[in-house]
Structure formats: C-alpha cells, structure tokens
Amino acid sequence: MDVNIINPVLAAFKEVLPQIGIQNVEKKGIALSSSVFTYTGVLLNIAVVGSIKGVILIGMEEEHAKKFASKMMMGMELAEFDELAQSAISEMGNMVCANACTQFSKVDVSGLDISPPTLLMSKESGKVTIPVPKTVVIDLLCDDIPVKLYVGLM
C-alpha cells in the first residue's frame, strides 16, 4: 500500500475539518479493496486530474451525514438530509480535496485539480466501480461520526 497516496488526503482531513466545526479526526482502520465496492447512505464523488489521477469518495450513513452537516452549521437541527445539508457535505468534500491537492504539492506532486462534487444518496445498497485497479478504504471517526474514505488514485 502506497502511504504517499493516502497521507496527503488524511492530512487534508485533519487540517480542514477543525476549521469547519469537527475537532477530532481519528483513523480507525485501513483496508485495500478492488475497484468495486458497495455503499448505502450518502456518497460524495470528486475526481482528481493531473500527474496522478482517479477519484476520492467520502461515504456516510444518512443519519451520520445529517449529524456531520449539523456540526458544520454550528449545531443547527436538521430534520432531514435536505438541500442545505447536501450542500454542506459537498462543500466539505470540496475543501478537503482541494486541500489534499495542496498537501500533494508538498511532496512534489503538483498541478493537481479537482472536479466539482457529485453527491449520491441511496437507502438501498448500491455498487461503485472506480476507474483505478485498487481502492484504499479508510475508516475515520470524525468527532464520533463514522466516515468512510475511499482513495482511488494512481
């Protein structure tokens, strides 16, 4: 497993989240998966293009995504995972991935750019096939909110 691919993304989470209301980011587990995996709930897709390319996905159960968005909005109660919450989660992904590009430039991988985020929501289990052979799946606990981070970069 190439830690040089994962560390800049983790560093980005640890740097950006405290700026938007989430204080602690803990890595709970890490696994290598193929290019196909399943998800339920909320999944954010952001493409990366440059000298390395691929995709970064951030997944959460819907309830957890609501809690995450609520924290980003200074504790505002959210009855549903509505437009405002969707926008907050997308913005978080955008900020984290933009910052990851900056982290990559510190290890001499520069000139990366990211696409706007696309958010998928599904109550039933869905499949994802990403365009690189291997995915690193990292389980994070962000202020007690479980978050799955999928890094498929090469």
Added chain:
Amino acid sequence: MAAIKVMIVDDSPFSRTLIADSLRDGGYDVVGETDSLEEAIDIYNKTKPDVITMDIAMPDHDGFEVSRALLHNDPNAKIILSSSMKDEETEMEAKRIGISGYVQKPVEANILFQVIDKVLSPDNLYQDLLNSGLETFKEALSQNVTRMAKTPVSFKDIGAAMDEPYTSSGVTSVIGIIGQYTGTLIMDLSAETADNIAQAILHRPPKSNDETLAMVSELANIIGGRACSMLNMKEKALGLRVSPPSMFHGNSAELVSPSVKIEHAVAKTDYGEIFLGVGFKKGSTLWM
C-alpha cells in the same frame, strides 16, 4: 455611476496604505481595511464591496483561509489575491478556492485597476462555454453512439435544468471536467439499455454485467473526451480535460450536484434512452 467599492485585507499597515492610496487616486471607494477573518466578514456584510484585495501571509489566518470564509459567506464575492509569490501551486490553490484574480506585490496601480476591471466585466469565455457546452456533448454522444452501436439518435428535453435530486435509471457514469473551468458530466441509462447497446457494439450478448459496465464506462469516456477536445479546438484557452468515469450501478440512487447547475438532454436510440447532463463552474483566476 457610483464608485467601485473595494475592501482591503492585508496585515501590513504599510501595504494597506499603499493599496488604499492608489485605489482612491484611481477613483475607487475604499470601504474597509482589516487583517482579520472575523472583521473581514463583518465589513463585507456591512459594506458589500464589489471587490476584495487579499494578502496571502497574515498572522492568524492566511489569505486562502479568509478567502474561503468570505466565499462561504457569499459565493459571489470577487477576491483578488495580492502576493509577492507567483508560482504554479499558489495559482492552483487560488483557482481551487474560487479566487477571481491575482496581482503581484508590490502592487502597481494600473495593473490592479486592469485586474479589477476584468474581474468585474462579464466573462465571455464562460458564457460561450455555457451556451455551447451541452450542444457539443450532444454532438459527441450522437456521433459516437451512431458510429459504435449503429443506431440513429434524436434528443428531447434539450437544455432543461436537471431535477435535483435526479433519480438514476440504474447505470450512471460520472466524469469530472478540469481546465479553465471545472465541470461534471453525467451519463445515465437503464441496465436494459446498457445491455442492448453493449450487444449492438459487441455483435453478441455481453458475457457479464462487468462487460456491459466496462462498455458503458468506455462510451462515457469517449463522449466526454471527444466533447472536451471539440470545445478546446474552438477555444484553446478552455484547456478542458476529463477524469475517467466513476460508475454507480445496482440500485436507483438519487444524485445532486450542489455547486454546478446541470443542464440535460435525453437521447432517444433504438435501444432505449440515455440521459446526458453537463454543467460547468467558474473557478477561473486572472493572473497578470
């Protein structure tokens, strides 16, 4: 006409005075000066400046952080970075955040005025892309589906905004677009249509779902790549490039793209319908 209102964010009183004096001499209205994030937002909301000049190196929060906060507060805020640094990574970072322009320090008054002028004038390149974007992607889809699957293609619902959330038909390709502007391409079809098209292209039934999926992914990749190179040929400055597609399948998910307004068309083929959605976002930076 009222003077253009400018707010200056810089930690050096000397730099602030220099920039403010040049601006006042040029007929601009300097509505506020600060070196802090909180005060920047406060002044912005009270005075609604047309433009903000932003230093990068500041004591508590750097210019990128303050810019992020200002753009979070108002996505339409027009920020011009003023910095002595001018390197590729600073440019990329500024672009990713959505900063509108850049001037190198020490700031020359006439250059600053030119950048303010450009930042506030309508972005014709972007307008042209919005006007011709969907049409070009339709053309690329039509050409390639006709060529590969030998079916006539016609379109309906052309140019309508995508329902948000959009409910997928079962097999969705999402492609990221990078360049002078960034964007998203969504191609969506049912599993049955995907199988029919795979069969037409392969001249035999697909051996597995994986084979169908690989074919749809390749088709989306070709359409995205072809459309972007057609747009680049018309306008070199766009420099559009595509990411390979992420494929979402096996269920009917809801999709939203909160930062981009997706326009769509539905392609009608002998094998079923293909949803084609495309949208772009400004993140351009003027560097002078």
